[in-house]
Amino acid sequence: SGYFANNVFFPAERAAVSVLTNNDFAFPDHLTDQLAAAILPPPPSLARARAVFAALSAGHINRAWFTPDGADYFTPQVLTDLHGSLPKLGAVQSITLQGTGKRGGFDTTDWQVHCTHRTVRVVERSTPNGLIEQFLILPTGS
Numbered sequence: 548s549g550y551f552a553n554n555v556f557f558p559a560e561r562a563a564v565s566v567l568t569n570n571d572f573a574f575p576d577h578l579t580d581q582l583a584a585a586i587l588p589p590p591p592s593l594a595r596a597r598a599v600f601a602a603l604s605a606g607h608i609n610r611a612w613f614t615p616d617g618a619d620y621f622t623p624q625v626l627t628d629l630h631g632s633l634p635k636l637g638a639v640q641s642i643t644l645q646g647t648g649k650r651g652g653f654d655t656t657d658w659q660v661h662c663t664h665r666t667v668r669v670v671e672r673s674t675p676n677g678l679i680e681q682f683l684i685l686p687t688g689s
Contacts, residue, residue, distance in 0.1 A: 549570070549571030550567060550568050550569055550570065550571065551567075551568045551570075551571065551573065551574055551575055552565070552566070552567045552568070552575065553565070553566050553575040553576050553578075553579040554566075555579050555583060557583065557587060560587050560588070562586070562587060564579050564582050564583045564586070565579075566578050566579045566582065576646075577645075580644060580645060580646060581643070583644075584643055584644055590644070592656055592671075593642060593644065595612070596642055596656070596658050596660075596669060596671060597639065597642055599612060599671075599679070599682055600633075600639065600642070600660060600669065600684075601639070603621075603626070603629045603630075603633060603682070603684075604629070604630065604633040604634050605630060606626045606627060606629065606630030607626060608621050608626070612678065612679050613678060613679045613680070614674060614678045614679065614680045616680060617678065617679050617680045617681060617682070620681075629684075633684070635664070636660075636662035636663070636664055636665045636667065637662040637663025637664040637665070638662060638663050639660060639661070639662055640661045640662060640663060641661045642658050642659070642660050642661070642669075643658065643659045643661070644656070644657070644658060645657040645658060645659050645668070650672065651672075652674075653672040653673060653674060653680055653681075654672070654673045654674075654675065655670065655671070655672050656670075656671045656672075656673070657669075657670055657671075658670075658671065659687070660684075665687075666687045667684055667685060667686060667687060668684075668685045668686070668687055669682065669683065669684055669685070670682075670683040670685065671683075
């Protein structure tokens with residue numbers, strides 16, 4: 548008896564993705580994001596997310612990528628803990644963009660990181676000038 552629609556514009560790429568449903572219970576937002584990821588070039592933020600995840604898996608970070616508060620979180624103990632746990636997920640197979648938004652003055656990017664043994668969610672919060680304030684690695688479903 549109804550429908551949902553989602554129309555997202557990508558001005559820099561001179562493209563748009565539109566998804567229509569013919570019911571009132573299927574939400575098209577996730578499908579719109581997946582289609583956009585399939586047809587548009589990967590955003591520069593994807594390469595950075597991959598690099599940060601790889602660095603944390605190896606037990607180090609490039610502190611220039613982070614705000615002072617963001618960098619301060621990654622103490623030697625935190626980096627050791629991440630180096631001990633992230634490699635157990637297996638090799639990164641793909642990283643998919645789940646969504647973007649704003650929260651508390653930060654640009655928020657929600658990623659899903661598909662590894663050989665498990666998939667995790669990464670929530671990245673960055674300042675408008677691109678420095679990372681938070682890079683949260685969470686179990687899927689969080």
